[in-house]
Amino acid sequence: MEFKFEGRLKRVTQVLMAIGATALVGGFLTDTSDHHQRWWANLLINGFFYFSMALAALFFYALQYATESGWSAVLKRWFEALWGFLPWGAAVIVVVLVAGKLHLHHLYHWMDHTLYHEYMVEAGDHVDYVDEMVEGAVLNPNYDHVIAGKAAYFGDAFFWLRTLVYIATFLIFARLFRKWSLQEDEAPSLDLHYKQFRRSALFLVFFAVFSSTLSWDWIMSIDTHWFSTLFGWYVFSGMWVSFMIFTNVSMIWMRSKGYFQEVSESHMHDLGKWMFAISMLWSYLWLSQFLLIWYSNIPEEVTYYMSRVLGDYKVPFLLMFFVNFAVPFYVLIARDAKRNPRFVIPVAILIFIAHFVDVYLLVIPGTMFDHNHFGFFEVGLFLGFLGLFMNRTFATLAKAPLLSKNHPMLQESMELHY
Amino acid sequence: MSKIFHVMYDDDAKVMAAASELVGQGVQVKDVFSPFPIHGIDPIIGIKRTRLAICSFMYAMTGTSLAILGMWYFMIQDWPMNIGGKPSFSLIENIPAFIPVTFEFSVLCGAHGMAITYLLRNGTLPGMPASNPDPRTTDDKFVVEISTDNNSMSADELEAAIRKTDLLEISIKDA
Numbered sequence: 001m002e003f004k005f006e007g008r009l010k011r012v013t014q015v016l017m018a019i020g021a022t023a024l025v026g027g028f029l030t031d032t033s034d035h036h037q038r039w040w041a042n043l044l045i046n047g048f049f050y051f052s053m054a055l056a057a058l059f060f061y062a063l064q065y066a067t068e069s070g071w072s073a074v075l076k077r078w079f080e081a082l083w084g085f086l087p088w089g090a091a092v093i094v095v096v097l098v099a100g101k102l103h104l105h106h107l108y109h110w111m112d113h114t115l116y117h118e119y120m121v122e123a124g125d126h127v128d129y130v131d132e133m134v135e136g137a138v139l140n141p142n143y144d145h146v147i148a149g150k151a152a153y154f155g156d157a158f159f160w161l162r163t164l165v166y167i168a169t170f171l172i173f174a175r176l177f178r179k180w181s182l183q184e185d186e187a188p189s190l191d192l193h194y195k196q197f198r199r200s201a202l203f204l205v206f207f208a209v210f211s212s213t214l215s216w217d218w219i220m221s222i223d224t225h226w227f228s229t230l231f232g233w234y235v236f237s238g239m240w241v242s243f244m245i246f247t248n249v250s251m252i253w254m255r256s257k258g259y260f261q262e263v264s265e266s267h268m269h270d271l272g273k274w275m276f277a278i279s280m281l282w283s284y285l286w287l288s289q290f291l292l293i294w295y296s297n298i299p300e301e302v303t304y305y306m307s308r309v310l311g312d313y314k315v316p317f318l319l320m321f322f323v324n325f326a327v328p329f330y331v332l333i334a335r336d337a338k339r340n341p342r343f344v345i346p347v348a349i350l351i352f353i354a355h356f357v358d359v360y361l362l363v364i365p366g367t368m369f370d371h372n373h374f375g376f377f378e379v380g381l382f383l384g385f386l387g388l389f390m391n392r393t394f395a396t397l398a399k400a401p402l403l404s405k406n407h408p409m410l411q412e413s414m415e416l417h418y
Numbered sequence: 419m420s421k422i423f424h425v426m427y428d429d430d431a432k433v434m435a436a437a438s439e440l441v442g443q444g445v446q447v448k449d450v451f452s453p454f455p456i457h458g459i460d461p462i463i464g465i466k467r468t469r470l471a472i473c474s475f476m477y478a479m480t481g482t483s484l485a486i487l488g489m490w491y492f493m494i495q496d497w498p499m500n501i502g503g504k505p506s507f508s509l510i511e512n513i514p515a516f517i518p519v520t521f522e523f524s525v526l527c528g529a530h531g532m533a534i535t536y537l538l539r540n541g542t543l544p545g546m547p548a549s550n551p552d553p554r555t556t557d558d559k560f561v562v563e564i565s566t567d568n569n570s571m572s573a574d575e576l577e578a579a580i581r582k583t584d585l586l587e588i589s590i591k592d593a
Contacts, residue, residue, distance in 0.1 A: 291514050295502030333475065335467075417458050 003259050005398040013391035020384010027377035033368070040105035041367045042378055044096045046385040048218060049359045051089025052239030053246060053389070057082035058174055059207050060243065065200035071270060073413035074262040076404050077397065078247065078254075080181060083174040084396030085389050090167045093218060097163060101156075107367045110154045110224045115144040146225050146300075159217065166214045173203045181404060188406035211236045222366040226304045228293065234285045235362070241278040241324075242355045245348045248275050250393075252341045262403055265339055266416045272338030276328055279351065283325035307365045312372070317361055323354040356382060420593045421573045423564040424551045426586045430456045433560045436583035437462045440564070443579055445571065449563045451555040470539075474532040481527025485520040551589075559586070565593065 031039045061079040064072045072079075100111045109115075117129035119137040130137055152158065176199065184192050212232025220231045228234075248271040254260045255268075293301045294309075308317040327347055337343040364372055404410065427433045433456060437447055447463040450456070460467070490509050493499045493516075498507040501515045509516075537543045555561050564580065566573050573590075580588060 287514070287517060291517070294514060295504075297503050335471065 003254075003398050003402050005394045009394060010391075013387045013394070016383050016387025017391060018384075018387075019380050020387055023377050023380025023384055027381065030377070033371070035103075035105045037105055037107065037367055038373065039377075040096060040099060040107055041363050042381050043092060044107060044218075045356075045360050045363050046381050047089055047092030047096060048363075049242070049356055050085055050385050050389045051093060052235070052359075053243045054082050054085040054089055055170060055211075056236075056239040056243035057247075058086070058170060058177075059204070059211070059240070061177060062173070062200035062203040062207065065196050066204055068197065068409075070409035070412035071267065071416045073407045073409045074260070074267065074403060075247075075251070076181065076407065077400055077402050078251070078260070080178050080400070081393050081397035082243070082246075083178065084392035086170055086174055088388060088392055090171070094163070094167070097218070107363070108221055108224070110147050110150065110221055112142070114140065114142040115147045116151050118143045118148070150224070154221070162213060162217055166210045169203075169206050169210065173199070173206075182400060184407065185401065185405045188408075190408065193408050211239075219362050222363060223304055225300060228289055228301070228304075230285060230289045234282070234289055237278060237282040237285050238355055238358055241275065241282050242352060244271065244275045244278055245352045245355070247271060249345060249348045249352075252345065259402055262414050264414075264416060267413075268344075269335070269339050270416075272332060272344055275344075275348065276332040276338065279324060279328040279332075282355075283321070283329075286321055286325075307370075308361065311365075312370050313361055313365050316357055320354045320357045320361065324351050324358065327351060327354075420566045421576075422566075422591045422593050423562075423576065423580060424589045424591070425562045425564065425580050425583070426552065426554070426588070427560045427562070427584070428558070428586045430454075430560060432584045433562060434459060434462065436580075436585065437562060439583055440562075440579060445564060445576065445579060446568045447562055448565050448568065451550045451552070451561040451563070453556055453558060453560075456560075470532060470536060473535050474528045477531030477535075478524040478528030480531075481524040482520055484527070485523035486516065489516045489519060567593065 027042070028036060028039050031037075033039075057079045061076070063069075064076075064079075096105075096107070099105055100108050103111070106112070114120075114129060117131055117140055119130045119133055120140040121128045121130060121134065121137045129140060147154075177196065180192055180196050183189075215232045215235035216227075219235060220227065248268070251260060251263055251268065251271060255263055290305065290309075293305060296302075307313055327350055331343055331347050332338055360378075407413075425436070427436060430452065433450060433452070437450065437459060440447060441462055441464070450459055450463060452459075459465075486509075493501070494507060494509050494512070498505075501512050504511070506512060534543075541547075541549055550556065551561055551563065552559065564576060566576060569576060571579070577588075577590070
């Protein structure tokens with residue numbers, strides 16, 4: 001059945017986008033925080049959350065090829081559709097980063113260039129910052145020894161190079177995968193398949209590094225003094241599970257509307273298993289990061305958790321962890337529950353929101369400190385980005401047949417039996 | 419006098435085909451012996467889904483409870499411990515430190531309980547007598563067991579139906 005992006009689905013995404021646009025404007029006008037910090041922080045949160053879901057789709061797609069997995073061949077076009085949001089999400093993140101560099105907001109403490117110089121010289125109406133004691137120089141009160149030690153990593157050239165390389169790599173690979181996938185529809189070609197296989201393996205090498213470093217650069221650097229070597233995997237598992245949730249619910253909906261009829265109960269069960277398993281991976285990484293920092297109790301590390309576990313963000317932080325771990329664990333552990341939309345959908349919606357709260361709490365405590373507000377703006381922007389994400393995804397989905405032709409493992413996928 | 423048929427096949431696909439054919443004619447298949455699990459044979463011959471997973475969950479929950487109870491007694495009640503510079507002496511505040519042990523003990527109990535239950539239920543604990551009709555089913559042959567006891571057909575009718583399938587050999591015993 002041919003999928004067309006129109007009618008009620010399109011209107012729903014447009015309404016959501018309209019809500020988002022209203023929230024964007026209204027939020028900016030009503031935001032009384034310094035430099036519209038709250039507005040920018042939420043833009044980063046939403047941009048990153050939805051970008052990372054599209055990115056996880058790209059990762060998962062490459063994973064299927066690199067492992068020569070057969071089961072997912074019928075879902076291939078769906079994964080490709082999710083990449084439709086990649087450039088949009090990347091654009092939002094770049095806008096936030098550029099605005100930070102222009103000092104329109106102070107989400108990233110390290111973007112303050114006065115932190116890096118130990119001395120300063122007052123010269124009339126401005127101040128020159130210098131690294132060495134010179135004639136007339138005084139100590140720079142803003143100097144931050146720890147951040148100055150990271151100067152090479154946060155230097156303009158290297159920082160922008162990294163950000164652009166991440167985004168370019170993702171966009172180029174997504175474009176190539178899509179191109180080859182459509183090419184394969186025209187004529188069967190094992191060469192093309194093996195090319196995808198090799199390029200997917202190559203992509204995973206890049207992704208393994210970039211998924212960690214991009215989360216350091218864009219998210220972890222908000223708490224500039226703090227670091228966690230596990231942070232990249234933690235963010236990565238979060239993006240993966242959000243993507244699995246979105247895929248699972250969308251597939252339930254698409255199948256009920258008569259699309260993707262090749263996706264069987266067994267595929268839905270497998271998607272449920274992924275949702276369950278990656279929830280556990282995320283919980284495991286959450287605890288691993290928390291446990292070591294909490295019990296080693298080193299001041300420079302544990303401050304990150306002081307605001308989250310003991311401070312203002314105690315309730316959402318611990319509740320978010322409880323929901324993301326216990327709800328999928330106890331509800332989805334049974335085989336029949338994973339195959340039953342009446343169990344899957346409520347759990348999926350609940351943990352989707354909880355994973356958004358997870359990303360929210362990666363950014364907010366380090367940017368809004370103890371004067372954060374949560375209101376219609378946050379909800380509206382979340383819904384608006386959801387609308388944009390769905391809009392781009394379904395529009396991309398409508399551009400190609402839902403079932404790819406000539407994929408060598410298509411038959412295997414259709415006969416998947418569990 | 420009831421009879422037991424042991425029908426041997428040399429390929430799992432042939433077993434599947436034969437089983438669906440026989441079941442289609444209303445024959446009750448008692449069991450299938452195979453050197454490896456044959457995917458999709460269970461619903462054909464009407465084997466109920468295993469409840470091993472439920473057992474495993476209960477064993478693991480027992481492990482969880484025992485681990486938490488044990489650590490509460492050792493570390494909080496009997497000899498209060500200062501854990502990671504946090505002398506709270508409270509189970510709930512120290513629970514993060516107890517999670518790894520709780521997890522490991524749950525896995526230990528779940529896995530061992532499940533393995534022992536499986537071996538007991540199948541009668542394959544070390545030293546138990548083998549119950550498969552032909553030792554070749556542990557190598558590369560497949561045996562379908564059909565008994566006249568739970569079938570309404572007569573022995574001759576059954577044999578005729580069985581002979582139509584792509585079998586290797588057949589042995590008929592009086593039960």
